[in-house]
Amino acid sequence: MRRDALIVFILWVLLTVVGEAIVMAIDIYPPVAAVEAEHIDQAARTLFMLATPVFTFVVVVMLYSIWRFRARDESEEGPAVYIHQPFAVGWLVVTSALAALLFYNPGYVGWKFLQRDPTGDLVVQVVAAQWHWHVTYPQYDLTVTSKPIGFERMEENAELALPAGKRVKFEITSVDVIHSFWIPALRMKVDAVPGLVTTMYATVTEPGSYEEDAAFRVQCAELCGTGHPRMNMRVTVMEPEEFEKWVEEQKKMMEMGGGMEEEGDH
Template identity: 30%
Template sequence: MKLMALAAAVLVLSGCSPVDDTDVKRLALPVAGSDRTDPMWNLWLGAWIAVLIVFVLVFGGMVYAMVRYRRRSDDEVPAQVRYNLPIEALYTIAPIIVVAVFFFHTVTSQNDMLKEVKNPDHTVTVVGSKWQWGFNYLDEDATQGDDVFDSGTPADPAELWLPVNESVRFELRSPDVIHSFWIPEFYFKMDVVPGRQNSFDLTPTREGTFTGRCAELCGLYHSRMLFEVHVVPRGEYDQHLSELKAAGDVGAPEGASEADQIAGLNEGTKQDEDVQEGAGN
């Protein structure tokens, strides 16, 4: 009976998909929106199957023990033992095997998701600072030689524009504290660490407007550190970059010039100068 129930449950889970219309069939994940979602989906699905197997075995064993060794009508106490070596070996070795299998598949999925694109179509420098995002588009062809940027504030979140089905390299920078760049539909996030140049590549595969956010507790306005993601056809992407240039948003977003330095540990940064000016006043 347990095996039949387990087989049926696994069969149901095998019919789930990251692009299904319902949350239940997506196992509570958002609809997939990048080429890096398959490794994460497979890991997530495997975790659900593993949890289901453990649940059925443990709960089934508990029910079996309660029925098989329940107190009889003659009020006779079941035989008492001090230990059971096979059972003790099982609940010691089995968790080690489960953790080892999870570790193997986690590392494998991580390596697949972090594979670099040899020549990405676009490069975007992401600057996370307290408490806003800035995006510098390093696309010289689209802007006739000038890099342009989107930026925002907690009251007016920044926008990130990406062309659908074209690879993008994200270079992550922070001038202050650790942030985390996360777009849920991409099934991917990475920390933005001061003094460390993290980067990753992916290709957006679904047009739409998504909400990105900071996934690392970074201070007072962490919950308002949001940004809006627009995945659009290439023509709309080029038009947006041209609009940024016409509006004068050329160069790098505020904070980007200090993004490779750690505030307070380097002289001559804009933040240090602001502090000195404030002290003088």
């Protein structure tokens, strides 16, 4: 009994060390484009680190039992152990403490961080409609509209540009059904609800584009009908000077009336 428990304990510690090393070593996250996104990845990493000892404990006890406690003949019965009170109480205390801990950090602390500053240097108004994103920059009097033309022709699709280093406030709504405004590189989404304006804040960091990674895209994340998978557009984070240039270009294109006439097929 004591020997079994000791072996399991040693195996658990070993496996946990290995598990934590893996969690810290491997990078399974897509590129990051905002301060918030870095925090969210850090929160996920923290959760992986908290989950690892739980996972290894259950797996070690299971595998050890399977290996060690096989019945050798049909009549054999286990010991009549109904409960081990201190172990059960300890289990309850440890799991409660774990739940409380991860509620506080990364949960509560992380949420407060996301909510810390409800302002933005740049305001971006987003209106979702089956199956377009109408993105308006009120400070620049500019609107770009995406087309549901799919990933195959993504390079022809509209672009949502964000200036690096600026804090952006997204104001999001919908004119028909519920959509969800998601930019994976920002690690954030919020639903576009008809009759309601929802907000999302991000402090954008480094330049990046859809050509580098598909995390740089707007994707509708709430099922909204046939064109749902194609309700997306490219996202480009660029240096502020380039952003100003981009705005001018877009305005010229708008005057020429380009980019709006083509509808996607489903």
